[in-house]
Amino acid sequence: MTADDSFNRLxxxxxxxxxxxxxxxxxxxxxxxxxxxxxxxxITPLRSEGGHRRYSRYQLRIAARARELVDQGTPVEAAxxxxxxxxxxxxxxxxxxxxxxxAESTTAVS
Numbered sequence: 001m002t003a004d005d006s007f008n009r010l011x012x013x014x015x016x017x018x019x020x021x022x023x024x025x026x027x028x029x030x031x032x033x034x035x036x037x038x039x040x041x042x043i044t045p046l047r048s049e050g051g052h053r054r055y056s057r058y059q060l061r062i063a064a065r066a067r068e069l070v071d072q073g074t075p076v077e078a079a080x081x082x083x084x085x086x087x088x089x090x091x092x093x094x095x096x097x098x099x100x101x102x103a104e105s106t107t108a109v110s
Contacts, residue, residue, distance in 0.1 A: 016046040016054030023055040029067055033076070037066050040080035062087075 009015045024031045034053070037043055043062055045053040055063070062083060069079035 012056075013058040014056045016056050016059075018055040018057075018060065020045070020053045020055070023060055023063070026060060027064055027067055029063075033067065033070070034063065036076045037063055037080055040077050042066055042080035042083055 009017070018026065020031050020034055024034055027033075034045075034055070038045060038053075043055070043059045045055050045059065048054055065086070066076070066079045066083050069082055070076055074082065
């Protein structure tokens with residue numbers, strides 16, 4: 001891998017750049033919280049060659065949303081389910097908008 005390849009990964013939201021300790025520090029939470037949301041299957045961190053959990057920026061954003069809900073009194077499992085449903089809703093809305101645009105462009109051409 002060249003230095004350019006390494007620097008390009010800095011912009012990749014899916015690159016697992018953060019250790020569990022660093023991720024917990026960034027989120028202001030505990031490593032146990034990260035384990036709990038992993039067990040609830042909200043996020044699945046990648047593993048380093050040594051077996052250590054590594055988190056991406058995208059995963060940290062998801063974990064931060066779950067933490068917001070937990071801080072408001074929502075149980076971890078319920079918070080994880082809410083975040084998953086929010087993500088599914090956002091994806092469905094994005095897909096609907098794409099289909100709507102495609103239908104409108106087809107109608108405009110006719």
